[in-house]
Amino acid sequence: MTTSTYPMNKAQLVERRNLAKLAMELAQKQYLELTAIGPSCANCENFIGRRGGGGKCSKWDAEPPDDVKEVGCDEWSHDGIPF
Numbered sequence: 001m002t003t004s005t006y007p008m009n010k011a012q013l014v015e016r017r018n019l020a021k022l023a024m025e026l027a028q029k030q031y032l033e034l035t036a037i038g039p040s041c042a043n044c045e046n047f048i049g050r051r052g053g054g055g056k057c058s059k060w061d062a063e064p065p066d067d068v069k070e071v072g073c074d075e076w077s078h079d080g081i082p083f
């Protein structure tokens with residue numbers, strides 16, 4: 001079911017404008033947060049790092065090749081923790 005925006009009175013115009021602005025600000029904040037994440041093995045929850053380099057992927061039970069480490073694979077998964 002869809003509801004029409006029109007007709008509306010002045011109070012409704014202000015309310016809808018404020019809600020649209022809030023939704024836009026929230027979407028922009030989320031967009032910036034999402035674009036700040038660059039997928040790689042280093043920030044994948046499946047990666048088990050080692051001091052001094054190396055590391056292993058628990059998903060594939062192997063050390064990912066360097067080109068995959070750089071951008072992550074299709075199974076990349078982020079837990080939201082920034083380290």
Ligand code: SF4
Nearest residue numbers: 041044047057072073
């Ligand atoms: S190979 Fe894929 S699943 Fe494994 S750590 Fe890298 S991005 Fe994550």
